[in-house]
Every structure is written in C-alpha cells, then in structure tokens.
Amino acid sequence: MSRLKNGLLGTLLCLGTATFAQTLDSIAVVVNDDVVTNAELATRMALIKAQYSATPGVLPNDAALSKQILAALILESLQLQLAQRGNLVIPEQQVDEALANIAKNQKMSASQFLSAMQNSGRNVDAFRQQIRNELTITQVQRQIVGRQIFVSNAEIDRFLSSQSGQSLKDTEYQLGYLRFEAQQREQAESLLERLNQGGDVLAESASKDLGFRPLSEVPSIFRTLVPVLNDREAVLIEKEGVLHLAQLITRTAAESVNIREYSLRHILIKTDALFETGSAKALLNDLREQILGGADMAQLADQFSQDAGTKGLGGDLGWNSLDNYVPEFSAVARTVESNQVSDVFESPFGFHILRVEDTRTRDVGIDVLRNQVRNQLSQRRYTDALQRWQTELRAESYIEYRP
Numbered sequence: 001m002s003r004l005k006n007g008l009l010g011t012l013l014c015l016g017t018a019t020f021a022q023t024l025d026s027i028a029v030v031v032n033d034d035v036v037t038n039a040e041l042a043t044r045m046a047l048i049k050a051q052y053s054a055t056p057g058v059l060p061n062d063a064a065l066s067k068q069i070l071a072a073l074i075l076e077s078l079q080l081q082l083a084q085r086g087n088l089v090i091p092e093q094q095v096d097e098a099l100a101n102i103a104k105n106q107k108m109s110a111s112q113f114l115s116a117m118q119n120s121g122r123n124v125d126a127f128r129q130q131i132r133n134e135l136t137i138t139q140v141q142r143q144i145v146g147r148q149i150f151v152s153n154a155e156i157d158r159f160l161s162s163q164s165g166q167s168l169k170d171t172e173y174q175l176g177y178l179r180f181e182a183q184q185r186e187q188a189e190s191l192l193e194r195l196n197q198g199g200d201v202l203a204e205s206a207s208k209d210l211g212f213r214p215l216s217e218v219p220s221i222f223r224t225l226v227p228v229l230n231d232r233e234a235v236l237i238e239k240e241g242v243l244h245l246a247q248l249i250t251r252t253a254a255e256s257v258n259i260r261e262y263s264l265r266h267i268l269i270k271t272d273a274l275f276e277t278g279s280a281k282a283l284l285n286d287l288r289e290q291i292l293g294g295a296d297m298a299q300l301a302d303q304f305s306q307d308a309g310t311k312g313l314g315g316d317l318g319w320n321s322l323d324n325y326v327p328e329f330s331a332v333a334r335t336v337e338s339n340q341v342s343d344v345f346e347s348p349f350g351f352h353i354l355r356v357e358d359t360r361t362r363d364v365g366i367d368v369l370r371n372q373v374r375n376q377l378s379q380r381r382y383t384d385a386l387q388r389w390q391t392e393l394r395a396e397s398y399i400e401y402r403p
Contacts, residue, residue: 028070030400031077036070044069055205078393079137082144090135098131105200145386151377156370159377172212173226173251176201177219180243188236188243195234201247212252222246252372262333263357264317265297268307270350280351284344288353291341297355306350319360329354 029036045066052059059065096110103113114124178201180188191204201207210219218226221237221244229235234247267287269280287304291297298314305315322330328347333354336342341355 027402029074029402030398031074032081032398034077034081036073036077040073041066041070044073052205058205074399075390075394076133076137078397079140080133082393083136083140086140086143088136088139088143090132090139094135095128095132098135099128102131105203107198141386141389145382145389148385149378149382151374151381155377156373159373160369171227171251172214173218174212174249175210175218175222175226176247176249177208177210178204178206178245180245182238182241182243185243188245192234192236192245195232195245195247198232200232200249201234201245202249209249210246219244219246259321259362261319261321261360261362263319263359264333264354265301265315265357266307266310266317266352266354267297267301267305267315268350268352269304270306277351281344284351284353288341288344291353291355297341316357 026038027035028038028041045062048065048069049056049059060068099113100110103110106113108116117124117127178188178191191199191201195201202209215223215227221239222235225235225237226246226248229248231248231250234245237244237246267284269284271277271280283304287295287300290300298316301310301315302312305311307315310316322333325333326347326349328345329352332342332345332352333356336354336356338356338358342353344351344353346352
C-alpha cells in the first residue's frame with residue numbers, strides 16, 4: 001500500500017478533523033496514489049545545501065532549488081510506485097554492500113561510517129531507506145529502459161569506420177579536473193593528497209570530467225605527464241598564478257591479444273539405461289573405424305551423436321578457444337593433429353570422439369574494441385531513452401500540486 005493510503009488514511013482514522021486537515025496542509029504534491037510532503041521537500045533541500053556548503057554559489061536561489069528538488073521527488077515517487085506494483089524488493093545484503101562501498105570511499109568501515117552518521121545527528125534508518133530507494137529506482141530503469149536498447153553489428157561497423165571510431169584505436173585518457181586560485185593552495189594540496197590515497201576528483205562538486213581524449217587533445221599543461229601517470233593518480237600544476245589539478249581516471253586502448261582457436265567436430269554418446277559404458281565405447285570405436293575408412297563424420301554425427309547443440313550441424317562445434325571446453329575435452333583436442341580423429345575418451349558429459357578440423361591464431365583486440373564501442377553506443381542510447389521514458393511517465397501520471 002502507498003504512503004498516501006498507509007499514512008493519510010490511517011491518520012484519518014486516528015486523528016480528529018482539525019488535526020487531519022493540518023496533516024493535509026503538509027502535502028506538497030499528490031503523485032498518483034502517493035504523496036510528496038513539505039517535510040520531505042525541506043529535508044532534501046537541507047541535505048543538498050549541506051552537500052554544497054563549501055560552494056554555495058553553484059546552487060540556484062531557494063525558489064528555483066525547491067522547484068528542481070520537488071520535480072526530482074515526484075519522479076522518484078513514480079518510479080518507486082512502479083517497483084511496488086512489480087513486487088521489486090532490494091535484498092538487505094545489497095543495501096549493506098552499497099553502504100559498505102560508501103564507507104570505503106570515506107576511508108571507513110561500515111560500522112565507523114554509521115557511528116559517524118549517528119554522531120552528526122543523521123538518522124541511520126532513513127539513510128538506509130534512501131540507499132534502498134536509489135537501488136530500487138536503478139533496477140526499475142534497467143528493467144524497463146534497458147531491455148529497449150539494442151546495438152547492431154552494422155552500427156558498430158559504421159562507428160568504427162568514422163573518424164571518432166578510428167580515434168578509439170589509439171590510447172585515450174579520461175581526466176577529472178579542478179581549478180584553484182593561488183590563495184586556495186592549501187585546499188588544493190589537501191585534495192591532492194586525498195586523491196592520491198584513493199579519492200575520486202569527480203566526487204567534488206565543482207570538478208569537470210574532461211572525458212576520453214587522445215594525447216593530442218589533452219590540455220597542454222598535462223600532456224607530458226599523463227602517459228606516465230598511474231590510473232587514479234593526481235597531479236597539481238601551477239601556471240600563471242592558477243593551480244590546475246587533474247586526476248587520471250582511466251585510459252583505454254585497443255590492445256592486440258592473440259589467441260589460439262580450434263574448429264572441432266565431435267560425436268557424443270551418453271551412458272544411460274540404453275548405453276552403459278561398454279556399449280558406448282564400442283559404438284564410438286566402430287564409428288571411428290568407419291570415419292578412418294572414409295565415412296562422412298558429419299553424417300554419422302547427425303545420425304548417432306547425443307549432443308543436442310550440434311545435432312543437425314554434423315557435430316560441428318565451430319571456432320572456439322579450448323578454454324571454452326571442459327578440461328577433459330580440451331586436453332584431448334590439444335593433442336590431436338589437424339584432420340585426425342581422436343581415440344574414444346570420457347568427459348563429464350559422456351564418451352566422445354573428436355576431429356580437429358582446423359586451427360588458427362586470432363587477434364581479439366578488435367573484439368575488445370567492438371565491445372567497448374557497443375557499450376558506449378548502448379550507454380548513449382540508454383541515457384536518451386531514459387530521459388524520454390521519464391518524461392512519458394510523468395506525462396501519463398496524476399500529479400496534483402497543493403497550495
């Protein structure tokens with residue numbers, strides 16, 4: 001049941017008319033069968049202002065800030081209602097893990113972080129609920145919007161042939177950046193120390209994500225240093241009375257990785273009530289002799305093999321690295337010469353014979369690159385789709401502002 005039904009109707013039964021009217025006055029917005037209260041709005045505003053206390057100038061005036069936060073609370077409510085209707089529940093363990101990660105970023109254990117929260121007067125249960133809500137909303141978005149996202153191989157090919165795609169074949173660097181005035185040196189050096197102890201510059205409110213750039217497009221003051229920086233390492237450079245702080249978030253390159261692949265064909269006979277071990281081995285030995293005598297292994301595989309995945313394909317397993325097979329299978333494949341048929345051997349699936357059709361060495365660097373492009377295009381498409389979906393969700397919902 002929603003907060004509106006749980007809270008307001010329950011209150012109606014327990015309180016007098018005057019008190020109930022006062023409760024209604026505290027509602028900021030009715031959102032379908034839920035509400036956003038003025039108390040929630042005030043609490044969220046206080047949290048935002050506390051978060052930006054060091055740089056209050058970046059926030060709009062109170063009226064504009066209140067409007068923005070109210071819009072965010074409405075959207076949160078709509079998405080949480082969808083989760084409730086879909087019986088989506090975030091396990092406590094997942095909340096614990098998220099809380100532990102937050103504590104880790106603060107260089108604390110989970111218990112130390114919770115103690116610090118209590119000492120500062122914050123409500124731990126409310127904080128856990130906030131984490132649960134955020135995890136729930138993320139899951140709802142992935143379930144509804146994520147399944148709409150598809151990037152075809154043709155799109156990846158087109159991107160790789162473009163100028164942007166070609167640039168991905170060179171190393172690129174993602175930098176986080178902050179600028180300080182000369183009189184802020186102590187603040188800048190303190191942040192530099194924190195970053196080099198594991199902090200993230202992008203967590204700072206005034207920081208900028210410069211995105212992935214080839215070395216030629218990295219700001220000139222950092223260009224000679226960036227290639228020798230470790231991931232997450234930060235530097236502070238002074239130029240013309242201004243302090244420039246940058247942290248290397250990560251780097252990316254389409255590296256060449258060669259792997260050995262095998263084209264295999266096999267016949268599998270499982271042991272069961274029909275074929276006990278002796279019978280299975282005898283049948284495979286007979287089939288092997290037929291193949292060595294010139295019989296078509298593909299035809300025999302389609303006739304006798306009990307591997308449902310390759311039946312109708314002549315027992316063809318396609319091109320794969322031997323790491324994709326169980327050890328018993330890959331060990332035999334590794335010792336058989338091309339176009340030779342193995343002896344009968346056993347694996348956890350039953351008894352086999354196999355033939356190595358061919359081998360090749362393949363550079364999988366392009367596969368790494370294609371996956372990277374797929375992820376980038378998917379994320380871009382996901383972001384656009386998420387915004388459209390949220391706009392539609394709000395437009396299709398009942399929203400009533402209370403004076």
